[in-house]
Amino acid sequence: MPYDPSAFPPFAVTVDLVVLTVRRHALCALAVRRGEPPFQGRWALPGGFVRADEDLAQAAARELAEETGLRAHDPAVPAQDNGAHLEQLATYGDPKRDPRMRVVSVAHLALAPDLPAPRAGGDASNARWAPVEELLQQGGYGRDGEPVAPLAFDHAQILSDGVERARSKIEYSSLATAFCPTEFTVGELRRVYEAVWGVALDPRNFHRKVTGTPGFLVPTGGTTTRQGGRPAQLFRAGGATLLNPPMLRPEV
Amino acid sequence: MPYDPSAFPPFAVTVDLVVLTVRRHALCALAVRRGEPPFQGRWALPGGFVRADEDLAQAAARELAEETGLRAHDPAVPAQDNGAHLEQLATYGDPKRDPRMRVVSVAHLALAPDLPAPRAGGDASNARWAPVEELLQQGGYGRDGEPVAPLAFDHAQILSDGVERARSKIEYSSLATAFCPTEFTVGELRRVYEAVWGVALDPRNFHRKVTGTPGFLVPTGGTTTRQGGRPAQLFRAGGATLLNPPMLRPEV
DNA sequence: GATCATAGTCGTCTGCCTGACGATAAACAC
């Protein structure tokens, strides 16, 4: 195939972000309201065009910072604090996914601890954390009784894929700690698993499992009582990234 | 962000293919020789531009058919024969990955049973199955004593990611059957695992494990003796796609 | 201050799965 610039059609390339966090025992995703057509007024995933001199991961990190103020976690610096986990998810390129033009979107998945409040260009009403089931239900009515419109474009599919990735990845990696603050208790980590998987876990077996997995948790020495009840030990994420044996997701 | 066609730079979008198979107890990948600069004469992964009206998966399936004659396995037809498994792998978009222009490549992973012979535009000398370690070694000398040049572009990284995906995915899915013909024996399936993982497995424990996992294998009733020794039962891939519990890859 | 509710932590027991490995079965080569 000789090199011929007219031999290939031009594409626009964007990054879209599935930013997940756990709030009030529910897995939530960041959604922004679209200000212009198509899908004006509908909720969508945050994202934007990749710039001419930018790598895909850079573009995703830039969008993440613009939308949330989060810095992306550099994989080369595992002990970095307050950085969000960011990884490529999948690429969506259906010719009709954007009615305006041919857009290929490289979706990324970000996991963040619970954050104060979202921002989207400074306008809080145009960005929110919403439970993923609420964003994924087709039509129907949300918790507040208002009608729910599906996400713009193919973003329901992207969000669904991102949630599934997160659900499976916390099984065999220490990624669940990305949902926790720098220091956290075993109970807080358990509530992350329960929210992401949507199941209840036995606190005793969970405690035995996570404290017995080498490299998963490192005790800081401190304790906290912010959950009420007996004070709990505080931990930081250990160096291990892959858990062997993995956490087991209960059968449905 | 208002819609402004001049606000985004144009990209070329390609699909690159990591086509894996098991030949002579070794994990092999399809490589094609580049006929023009850049990297003229070097080996590369097969691939090509995505057309204007084509989905990414369609483009990957078309390239796969052009290079190997394989039809992609439609996930909606699980019992389809002789179709190769095809899935999206990852997307590579470093601004300098192609010296000519800005190219974003959506890599796909294909798994195929052992095939007669590769073809690349009818010229067999420009396409071959090569063991992945041979393609991935940087410089040095191959089995035949000839100097080995690294793969073109970032294809070593793509191939490495594809191999790692395959290695981990046969742990928890029935994907290893994609390397086998329609009917196969437990021993043949074991040799697939051994080649992909590069380890030796205990035949007795392997047999117990795979025949005891519901939905993994379905006996066809026939037997074969094509491996020599006692005749072995023939199986087809069962309906299960996810293995629970998974196959365990031995520690290094 | 006693009592209660809440949450955390340590143990025990049982069943299942895995790895190691012995034994037998059925073909082919000589």
Next chain:
DNA sequence: GTGTTTATCGTCAGGCAGACGACTATGATC
């Protein structure tokens, strides 16, 4: 027949997970 190769069945011990009892340490309530 003997040896070789591959397939298949069985046995046994160790480890891990699920179920669940027991105890500890805090704050809330009376």
